[in-house]
Amino acid sequence: MIEVGSEAGLYARYRTELVRFATALVGPSDAADVVSDAMLSLLKSGELAEAERPAALMYRAVLAKANSMHRSVFRRRAREQRFAQRVTIEDPELHPEVVTAVVALSPQQRACVYLTYWEDLASKDVAERLGIGEGTVKRYLARARARLREVLND
Amino acid sequence: MTDQTTTALRRTMATIVDVAPDAPELPAVPAAVSPARRWTPTLIAAAAFMVALILGVGTVMLIGLGDGEGVAPGSSGTGVTEFDPLTAETDVVAVFDAAAIELDPLLLPATVEQVAGLQGVSDVAVVSADDLGALLDLPVVPGPGIVVSTSGEPDVAEEVAMQLTDGTMDALVQVLFFAAVGEARVERAIDVLTRNAVPLVDGLLLATPSGPEPQFDTGPLGQEMLLDVTDDEEFLTELTASIPSRALLGEGFQNELAGTPVYLGHVGEVHGIVAPFRSDKGVLMICDIRSIGARTTGMGCNDLRDGGWVEDGVLNGRISIGATYSGDSSEPAAITFTALPEDVSVVAIELENGGDRYWQRPVGGSALFVVPGRSNISFTVTTFDSTGGIVTTEKRSLSP
Structure with missing residues (x-):
């Protein structure tokens, strides 16, 4: 049995959302690896067991790993391109240009978009979860929305 | 109110979630791993000392390597106002305050690593937001990001991260960063050009x-x-x-x-x-x-x-x-x-x-x-x- 509040228990509680979050950041092919790497880092550090806000810690760790993965932009773009094409094919009603625009956002922007539009968090809560300022979240969202508005109005 | 953009974003997020893979099993961790060090008053004091030291060194590096006309002789501390970025052709990329590496873990480690990993960039200088402000005579606004901490003493309870305005960032990048990156990129291009010629x-x-x-x-x-x-x-x-x-x-x-x-x-x-x-x-x-x-x-x-x-x-x-x-x-x-x-x-x-x-x-x-x-x-x-x-x-x- 998994002890509630233990590292395993915390992971069991959040893992589905974490892998979805990672998918929004790096695409489906790398999402599981990113979550796995992030959790390994947290377990090694021992921080998770002592964290006051374990969910925020796990989300930040996933974002940090996603950032690392994005160092090679060329690989990233090729990966995102494949990702975007696959998503477009799987949902013909979706605006493909929106998907393309979303995957072109930076990881931080995408993280904010995901938490706002999928998890329905307010900017303040997004900021707390990612450990960044609320103003930054609003700025990221404003930029993302502006970029997407351009796409939708084209 | 749900507008077209919001709707499109929600649909896109839903589609992304649909293609998410199954969550992996919790990875196994080797036994007997020590917990990470936590910030304690002693560590904070030590870090503050290191920050002060690094700030001084970073400043000296900026001045010392700026080997162009109008570059004043090096000094430490806030002598950066004598540094003229417009005439500097330096190998140094100016970034941040060491405290931020701890305080803004989302952004800075990767950034510093990336800068340090660029081919041809041999030094990464560390400089505070205050110094950059003086250096470029442009405003610095609060917010987490690329440039950091004012006081030198890390304060884990409050956000001390700072971010340059877009204009400041552009100026910094143009003046200090592109010089190093441009040279590195040209060297790399020439290496590829001639390697097997x-x-x-x-x-x-x-x-x-x-x-x-x-x-x-x-x-x-x-x-x-x-x-x-x-x-x-x-x-x-x-x-x-x-x-x-x-x-x-x-x-x-x-x-x-x-x-x-x-x-x-x-x-x-x-x-x-x-x-x-x-x-x-x-x-x-x-x-x-x-x-x-x-x-x-x-x-x-x-x-x-x-x-x-x-x-x-x-x-x-x-x-x-x-x-x-x-x-x-x-x-x-x-x-x-x-x-x-x-x-x-x-x-x-x-x-x-x-x-x-x-x-x-x-x-x-x-x-x-x-x-x-x-x-x-x-x-x-x-x-x-x-x-x-x-x-x-x-x-x-x-x-x-």
């Missing part, structure tokens, strides 16, 4: 194919534009002699040849050569030279400082393509791409006027397309990796 005639090397072989069908990309290589030594000697050893380019810059020119090949009577030049300001550039017959008819240089290197305050590692066009409407135009990423297998262009499409395997990290001269040439250039994945794509519109 072979002597052709005295003073001229021949570029050899670079990048992986394409493993995809290049047919849809149009016609392959093959580069021929002449073996006429007399012609090649004459061609080499026509390459300028000095050139006036840009705003009064006097540029000198800084290495052996490399011959790409020719398409018809148009020959392409790429060579490094260094300006009298010390800026290294990669230059493409177009010759018609054995006569040099055009030349362009790029210091590779441009490109979208920073997204939302985070370095993204992007390398843009340097493209230089020379020619006029009465002569064939040479479109040369240099400094192509090493994983580029195929370069393809599609001309907008008429829709002609051509592709080419790069040689020495470069590609040369010869097209009919026009007063304006618009095209889309796309580079592909060996699997056919797009590495970069962009539209260009060029005029002689």
